[in-house]
Amino acid sequence: MTVRPEGTPRALVVDDDELLRRAVADALRRGGIQVVGTASDGREGIELAVHYRPDVLVVDLMMPGIDGVGVTEAVAARAPEVRILLLTGAAPNDAVKRALWLGASGFLNxxxxxRLAEVVHQLAQGMSIVEPTMIEQLLAEFRRMPDDGSGVRPVDSALTSREWQVLDALVAGRDTTAIADGLDISVGTVRNHLKRAYRKLGVHSREEAIAEVRRMRGFERTP
Incomplete structure (x- = not known):
């Protein structure tokens, strides 16, 4: 058994490219990071992340099968304490924005x-990191978002991604039938998601839920 040095961040690497996977793991070790494991695909990465609960999960954004977005969604739901850093070779796109919404803590080209080890150290300390070249593009995209803040997921939210999707539709004025049709789920499933979301938000009605969602996103403030 490997004994973890006090204060040493633990990381897990997920990348389908063997050479890049080794390069990433080596860069982390040289930077004082304990690499608890590596995975060659998203499915294995999810299982290892849930098993090892590393401080930081370093995952390639674009992979066949379950990509970085899928890994982010699964790990955020099953091991929310794990910080997720996605590696990308492209400018911000819908995948990047969705991963941020799902709970990713950082992006690095x-x-x-x-800079990888330095960034992982920062993430392990609770910081969020976005590649400087991406910031302006992400800000531009954010400024084009709807006025009600639909799609913004507060970082510390206990709600699942599906619960946020249902609440987004609720804020947009849709009833349970329309929400079910839009998400391709049953009306009963929508009601179950809303019931759990209401409980987590501490509200008891549609109106209270909408007001709380807007407050959490900074579009309404409590007196």
Missing amino acids: KTSLP
Whole structure:
């Protein structure tokens, strides 16, 4: 058994490219990070992340099968304490925005691997990191979002991604039947999601839920 040095962050690496996976793991070790394991695909990465509960999960955004977005969604739901850093070789796109919404804590361009260990240390300390070259593009996208803040997921929220999707539809004025049709789920499933969401939000009605969602997103403030 490997004994973890006090204060040493633990990381897990997920990448389908063997050479890049080794390069990432080596860069982390050189930077004082304990690599608890590596995975060659998203499915294995999810299982290892849930098993090992690393401080930081380093995962390639674009992979066949379950990609970085899918890994983020699954790990955020099953091991929410794990911080997730996605590696990408492209400019911000819908995948990046969705991963952020699902709970990713940071993005780093693959050309910035020399900074990788430093970024993982920062994430392990609770910081969120986005590649500087991505910030302006992400801000531009954010400014084009609807006025009600639909799609924004507060970082510390206990709600699941599906619960947020249902609440987004609720805020948009849809009834349970329309929500079910839009998400391709049953009306009963929608009601179950709403029941759990109401309990987590501490509210008891549609109106209270909408007001609380808007407050959490910064669009309404409590007196």
